[in-house]
Amino acid sequence: MVGERRASRRALLKDAGAGLAAAGAFGLLGCGRSAPATAGTGGTSSTPIVPSDVSILAAALELERRTVAAYVAAIPLLDHDNAPMGRTFLEEELEQTGELIVLIRMAGGKASPRANSYAIGRARDQPQALALLHGFERLQIASYLQWVPRLSTASTRAAVASVMAADAQHIAVLRATSGEPALASAFVTGED
Amino acid sequence: MAGSTTTRRALLGGHPVAHVPATDRLARLLGLELLAAFTYDHILNSSVLPADMRQTLAPVPTHERAHAAALDAALRARGAGDRAPRGPADVAAANRDLRRRKVRGRLGQLQGTPDALDTLAALERVIVGAYYVTLLDLDDGSLIALAMQIMASDAQHQAIVAELIDPDDIPDAVPYGLDAGVQ
Numbered sequence: 120m121v122g123e124r125r126a127s128r129r130a131l132l133k134d135a136g137a138g139l140a141a142a143g144a145f146g147l148l149g150c151g152r153s154a155p156a157t158a159g160t161g162g163t164s165s166t167p168i169v170p171s172d173v174s175i176l177a178a179a180l181e182l183e184r185r186t187v188a189a190y191v192a193a194i195p196l197l198d199h200d201n202a203p204m205g206r207t208f209l210e211e212e213l214e215q216t217g218e219l220i221v222l223i224r225m226a227g228g229k230a231s232p233r234a235n236s237y238a239i240g241r242a243r244d245q246p247q248a249l250a251l252l253h254g255f256e257r258l259q260i261a262s263y264l265q266w267v268p269r270l271s272t273a274s275t276r277a278a279v280a281s282v283m284a285a286d287a288q289h290i291a292v293l294r295a296t297s298g299e300p301a302l303a304s305a306f307v308t309g310e311d
Numbered sequence: 312m313a314g315s316t317t318t319r320r321a322l323l324g325g326h327p328v329a330h331v332p333a334t335d336r337l338a339r340l341l342g343l344e345l346l347a348a349f350t351y352d353h354i355l356n357s358s359v360l361p362a363d364m365r366q367t368l369a370p371v372p373t374h375e376r377a378h379a380a381a382l383d384a385a386l387r388a389r390g391a392g393d394r395a396p397r398g399p400a401d402v403a404a405a406n407r408d409l410r411r412r413k414v415r416g417r418l419g420q421l422q423g424t425p426d427a428l429d430t431l432a433a434l435e436r437v438i439v440g441a442y443y444v445t446l447l448d449l450d451d452g453s454l455i456a457l458a459m460q461i462m463a464s465d466a467q468h469q470a471i472v473a474e475l476i477d478p479d480d481i482p483d484a485v486p487y488g489l490d491a492g493v494q
Contacts (some may be wrong), residue, residue: 287463307463
């Protein structure tokens with residue numbers, strides 16, 4: 120019964136994640152208005168992405184790749200019921216790296232090649248694996264909250280924010296899987 | 312993959328994002344959060360959901376009210392406190408609001424647990440879509456961060472509601488742009 124419920128959750132979350140991915144794609148396509156650019160964090164959704172965004176997006180890509188590496192390492196430690204959840208989230212993280220690579224190209228940059236290995240820490244059993252994944256998802260959220268307002272165009276901000284929302288969904292499920300309350304706070308900050 | 316791109320382009324063509332002043336965006340989001348709080352309160356205080364589901368969703372109305380309070384504060388800080396919507400006064404008003412936003416369920420007429428969960432899922436989808444569209448139109452760094460934090464929270468609600476729904480009854484995810492026009 121528990122296995123069935125978890126399988127259902129995974130299927131449904133995949134649907135929900137697809138929605139967020141689609142939202143990100145809207146940003147990639149440059150959907151939006153045309154209006155004058157403003158100073159500071161300003162920008163418009165229809166102006167071209169500027170090269171100064173490349174360094175932020177490159178940092179985001181490296182963090183996503185580390186998270187992918189963490190999932191790859193953690194999935195073998197998850198039990199029969201939870202491993203499919205890990206694989207679903209891994210697929211979504213891989214999609215997010217692809218989205219960031221596209222954004223980097225649109226900004227006139229070039230994504231760096233994947234490293235041969237990433238420092239991800241060590242996990243020996245399922246609880247440690249879940250904690251490891253939770254930690255990386257939290258780090259991503261905290262980082263995106265710092266980075267996104269500094270991006271120069273609204274379409275890029277919205278695209279990356281949708282990536283963050285998908286990571287927040289991962290956290291909710293990881294928390295529930297770890298026996299913690301899924302919904303920790305009204306504001307997702309990466310602190311819990 | 313080319314097919315999905317074509318679909319996205321078609322959707323984009325039908326739903327351009329017009330520029331709206333930030334205070335208008337905040338007021339719209341506030342109205343949505345108040346509708347969500349009312350809807351969750353109504354459903355969780357009824358017997359339409361079993362006790363274990365009510366317990367799982369118990370934090371959500373508190374979250375929605377916290378979102379509303381933050382948006383209201385942001386409106387007031389921008390001298391637009393008088394623009395703040397009050398939220399639905401009663402079930403009939405909430406149902407009009409749900410219909411306007413193309414959420415199918417009607418409070419007081421929900422036909423059991425799947426109907427209630429589908430209503431909540433549809434509403435959360437509209438809310439997340441509204442934040443996404445807002446982010447396409449915001450320039451203020453503090454508002455961007457606030458919108459991201461709330462959007463992520465509502466995405467978590469959506470995930471948890473999805474967890475509670477029988478997969479045979481859940482429709483395919485709708486790209487948020489489709490919901491953007493009814494925020």
